[in-house]
Amino acid sequence: MFSNTYTIPLIQLASGDRMSLQVYRFVGAKSGKKAYIQANLHGAEIAGNAVIHQLIEFFQTLQNTELIGEVWLVPVCNPLGVNQRSHRFASGRYCVYEGKDWNRIFWDYEKNQEDLEEFAETQINLDKDIIRINYLNKIINAFTTLAEKIHSSSSVPFTELFRYRLQSLSIDADYVIDLHTSTDQGLNYLYYFPRREISAQYFLLDYGILLDNYDGDAFDEAFIKPWLALENTFQQLGRKIIFDVEAWTLELGSGMQMQPQSVEKGVEGVKNYLLHKGILVISETKAIAREMTFTLKSQVTKYYAPVGGMVQARVPLGSTVKAGERLYQILMFNKMGELPCVIDICAEKDGLVYDVATNYAVNEGEYVLAVM
Structure with a gap:
C-alpha cells in the first residue's frame, strides 16, 4: 500500500x-x-x-x-x-x-x-x-x-x-x-x-x-x-x-x-x-x-531543589521508593565561611520514580525528579 x-x-x-x-x-x-x-x-x-x-x-x-x-x-x-x-x-x-x-x-x-x-x-x-x-x-x-x-x-x-x-x-x-x-x-x-x-x-x-x-x-x-x-x-x-x-x-x-x-x-x-x-x-x-x-x-509529585548545589546519590530512574527514604542528596557550597554540606532529600510518599532531570547541577527551585 x-x-x-x-x-x-x-x-x-x-x-x-x-x-x-x-x-x-x-x-x-x-x-x-x-x-x-x-x-x-x-x-x-x-x-x-x-x-x-x-x-x-x-x-x-x-x-x-x-x-x-x-x-x-x-x-x-x-x-x-x-x-x-x-x-x-x-x-x-x-x-x-x-x-x-x-x-x-x-x-x-x-x-x-x-x-x-x-x-x-x-x-x-x-x-x-x-x-x-x-x-x-x-x-x-x-x-x-x-x-x-x-x-x-x-x-x-x-x-x-x-x-x-x-x-x-x-x-x-x-x-x-x-x-x-x-x-x-x-x-x-x-x-x-x-x-x-x-x-x-x-x-x-x-x-x-x-x-x-x-x-x-x-x-x-x-x-x-x-x-x-x-x-x-x-x-x-x-x-x-x-x-x-x-x-x-x-x-x-x-x-x-x-x-x-x-x-x-x-x-x-x-x-x-x-x-x-x-x-x-x-x-x-x-x-x-x-x-x-x-x-x-493530581497524585504525581515533582521534586524541586530546596537549595542550590550538585545532585548526588540520586535513586535510579524506575526505582520504587517508600515514604521517608532518601531520593537524592544535594552537595551545597554555601559561601558563608563554612564548609560544604550535604542535604538529604527524602520521599514524601510511596511511589515510582518515572522521570529524572538530566542536569545534576541545580539552582534553588530547579526540577530534579518526579514520582508517580
Missing part, C-alpha cells in the same frame, strides 16, 4: 526560506475511522519520529484491504522546535518568539462554546453516531472562523498559525496519538482521559497517568475536552454516552535520544491499538490488552 504524501507550508523565514510539514496518509479499501499520529511537538523529543518511520514502512507492506479507514502520520511536526539549539543541546520546548510552551497553545472549543446544554437537549434522543456528526460539524464550523483572522491584514502571532496548521489536520479524527518523550530522562508511559482506561491497555505500556486536571491548551486536551464535556452534559440529562473519540500522549523514554526499546514499544503499541480499534484488520492477528498501573496526575 502506498501513501498519499502532502507537503504543507508552515512558515517563511526572513531569509526567504520556508519550513513545511510532511503528511503521510494511508487510506484503506473501505471507509472507516481516522487515526492521526504526530511526533516531535517539543523540539528535543525526537523518538516518535523513528516510531512514525517504522509505521510508514509497516503500512507499505499491507494490502489496502488490511486497513479500514485512514491513518495520517506527521513526523517532525514542529520544525522550528526541532532545529532550536543551545550549544550542542536541543531545547525547543518554547516558542522563542512568544515564550509559550509549544504544547500549551492549542485552540479548545470547550472553552468557547456557550450552548452545550441546549445542544445536548436537542440531541438527547438521537443515535450516538448522528450526535457525533452534528457535534463535529459545530466544532469544525467554529474552527474555520479562525482562518479569517489569519488571512487578515493584521494576521496573528506564529503560535496561532502553527496550531491552525496542525489542528486542521486532526480536528476530524476519531483517534489522536501525540508522540512525546521526557524533556530529560523518563520511563515509557502514557497520558489518558476519563473513561478511556480499557483502550489504554492496548498500547502495551506498563504505566498510565489519568489527566484529572489539566495544564491547559495541550494538543490532546484541546482535541478531546469538547467530547468529554458533551458526555458529562448528557450524563447530567440522564443519558450515558461515551463517544468513540480518544486522545493519547505517549511518553517514550528520554529527550534528545532515540532509545531502541522505547521506539519498539511505541511501534508495537500503536499497531496493537489500531488493531483494537478495527483500523488494522490482519488475518490471524488479534489485539491484546496489557495490565497497567494507573495513577492520577
Whole structure:
C-alpha cells in the first residue's frame, strides 16, 4: 500500500526560506475511522519520529484491504522546535518568539462554546453516531472562523498559525496519538482521559497517568475536552454516552535520544491499538490488552531543589521508593565561611520514580525528579 504524501507550508523565514510539514496518509479499501499520529511537538523529543518511520514502512507492506479507514502520520511536526539549539543541546520546548510552551497553545472549543446544554437537549434522543456528526460539524464550523483572522491584514502571532496548521489536520479524527518523550530522562508511559482506561491497555505500556486536571491548551486536551464535556452534559440529562473519540500522549523514554526499546514499544503499541480499534484488520492477528498501573496526575509529585548545589546519590530512574527514604542528596557550597554540606532529600510518599532531570547541577527551585 502506498501513501498519499502532502507537503504543507508552515512558515517563511526572513531569509526567504520556508519550513513545511510532511503528511503521510494511508487510506484503506473501505471507509472507516481516522487515526492521526504526530511526533516531535517539543523540539528535543525526537523518538516518535523513528516510531512514525517504522509505521510508514509497516503500512507499505499491507494490502489496502488490511486497513479500514485512514491513518495520517506527521513526523517532525514542529520544525522550528526541532532545529532550536543551545550549544550542542536541543531545547525547543518554547516558542522563542512568544515564550509559550509549544504544547500549551492549542485552540479548545470547550472553552468557547456557550450552548452545550441546549445542544445536548436537542440531541438527547438521537443515535450516538448522528450526535457525533452534528457535534463535529459545530466544532469544525467554529474552527474555520479562525482562518479569517489569519488571512487578515493584521494576521496573528506564529503560535496561532502553527496550531491552525496542525489542528486542521486532526480536528476530524476519531483517534489522536501525540508522540512525546521526557524533556530529560523518563520511563515509557502514557497520558489518558476519563473513561478511556480499557483502550489504554492496548498500547502495551506498563504505566498510565489519568489527566484529572489539566495544564491547559495541550494538543490532546484541546482535541478531546469538547467530547468529554458533551458526555458529562448528557450524563447530567440522564443519558450515558461515551463517544468513540480518544486522545493519547505517549511518553517514550528520554529527550534528545532515540532509545531502541522505547521506539519498539511505541511501534508495537500503536499497531496493537489500531488493531483494537478495527483500523488494522490482519488475518490471524488479534489485539491484546496489557495490565497497567494507573495513577492520577493530581497524585504525581515533582521534586524541586530546596537549595542550590550538585545532585548526588540520586535513586535510579524506575526505582520504587517508600515514604521517608532518601531520593537524592544535594552537595551545597554555601559561601558563608563554612564548609560544604550535604542535604538529604527524602520521599514524601510511596511511589515510582518515572522521570529524572538530566542536569545534576541545580539552582534553588530547579526540577530534579518526579514520582508517580
